[in-house]
Amino acid sequence: MTTNSERYVPSTGELQLDERDALRRVAGLSTELGDVTEVEYRQLRLERVVLVGVWTQGSAAQAEASLAELAALAETAGSEVLAGLIQRRDRPDPATYIGSGKAAELREAVLATGADTVIADGELTPAQLTALEKVVAVKVVDRTALILDIFAQHATSREGKAQVSLAQMEYMLPRLRGWGESMSRQAGGRAGGTGGGVGLRGPGETKIETDRRRIRERMAKLRREIKEMKVARDTKRTRRLTSGVPAVAIVGYTNAGKSSLLNALTGAGVLVEDALFVTLDPTTRRAELDDGRTIVLTDTVGFVRHLPTQLVEAFRSTLEEVADADLLLHVVDGSDAAPDAQIAAVREVISQVVRDTGVAAPPELLVVNKIDAASSLGLAQLRRLVPDAEFVSARTGDGIDRLRSRLDRLSAEHDIEVDVLVPYTRGDLIARMHTAGRIVTTAHEPDGTRVRARVPRALAAELGAYADR
Template structure:
């Protein structure tokens, strides 16, 4: 495992932390990490990335240790990857290839598999360099066996391009279906809440805590990939839809960002976005910046009115630090709530904060007959009842917050109710 660092460009995060994260990615593929190195590059060598002496040094290490795979925690050009494999006589994987392999293993739904396959083919298309010994003209003539004198590399590129086109078409159909489903949810007066965060920040554990779902949650990078939606009960009795999305990571491959664009549209359409952070990690601030950077690349514009930061893993923070964090959370912008998805600490405060966030309009006065139980129950289920006044004339007056969709639905279902601002 090698993490290259350009001299004079150490970055915002320590090299050792980046190396440990890369080792975590390798362990997610059940690889045994025997050697770890941070290598400072005084200058870049176009052919091999590393200088000749360092290449020879690593070649000797690979031979002595009997290593099968060398992982470079950086992006390699196709030529660099080929040359290093020849020099080291071992398989060489760069950061993009490593993450793609994890995604390929973890995707379960049809959409997830399509997205990963599209990303993989887009990546492999750039890997088609002259590594074959059979690149002389392979085929000729007419028909489907290739054009006149088509070389093998040209054939492979054409086949990959055709597969990419087919996958994009299938994903467009999935995207259309998802858009229809999202439109149907909008017609129902239920607010939507989306979880985003750095991988292994505890999103899936929090998702399970809030909804009672059984989503896999492990101390592992990219433990879950496929988006999941569940019903969420708010403190005032209303229902919301909670969406769990794929975790982000620094230097997330461009191919994956593009492939998962449709999935992450759930974030841009959500009424409230919960940005889950591992507040016990020394890298919490840098990881938060990485999440915002990926969202920016996806052109997802989030203003503070929709974001609620969830400072997770409070159970791993000392009592002294926790007292300070509570104060910081109260003053934070966007607002933050300190929670532990494992112990449940702070979850009630989080639900209350979500309920407050989804109130999109000023309170509305609603007057209905006390005997109209359906209307009364509907208001409690789909709105936030602030006050209730049971009058002697048999009517009930509510002060209630309703979203625009919920208000329109209520007016259609209960035209006899009196409404006023």
């Protein structure tokens, strides 16, 4: 039996009124300068942002973690985060994302902090974007546009720049805003009258229609360029696949330490920064295992929760490195507050890429990185969550030797034993067997070199012509 003093919780899952009415401020997100006397420096900042999110499911800690990640994204893009606000709702408001009343409160927060931009923790529809900008009277950017901006800043190669440009245009196209017929290009003469002739009556092509047409033409050109660049990438990848050397793709959440791990395993010297989306172009390096065999490791672009679909589409040729790998080295940030959410987000993108390519998903080895920065409690929880994972620190080198031994065993599991007589004219095959496989015995015979070895499947198929001779 309930009393009037008890809070009524609807069985249908409706949200409590006090939670719905509150626009909660998230503490600790402000990155404003501590010294308020540096007025001239602060005025030079072009992006002073207030973050806003809608908490529809999960715990308050998860909602705040999502906004904290948005703050990290904003800082990576070069913005200064002044405040972060969260509203509890069952779903985002279809008109203004957070509702008209809360949008007015957000406007007050913008005025109080002196912000010039609002960043929403979600993808806004064109109508939501327009309506919210009218209320807050400053620029509004959503999570998707923010991630696209970061990718644009970090793209260095010709292919990477083309992929990001294509993704930005796909995002921009439905969000173009014009000024109606006042910006129309008139046909001239009697076009507006009855005698203008077929195709010349009416206001002509509006400015927004012209912009859309030009963007579509540019997108078509970019798709052709990316397709041409994909041919060269496919050629290199085919050469690696036919070499018989096992291919390992390093995947994981952004800033999980993938590039640091590549450096620790290969000594590659790849650029490493404590920032999001530093690596956009795949980097491939060779590594020698303990038994002398060689593997190829490819550092791939990092993933993030709610990765824009435009980016997945644009980076499809790059992400195909994942589908073609013999093994996925899935790197997880052991110091993150929600590593399980990172794992789920990465696996979601991988499943989408693999599904689109129509091939079976490669086997996965989880590698928990940054154990030197993780708490003992967090590591204990992770060991229960992923008991088969390897725990390493790419920075200190702790656990790297264990990971090398694990890679050695996993590579050997997929090898096939062959007994072949290789002609002396095919010394290249002998060299590949030494590089990619494990030689058991060799003997020189009149017709060639008799070799018994364990080699990768692709190389075993190529050596099939010299078996049983």
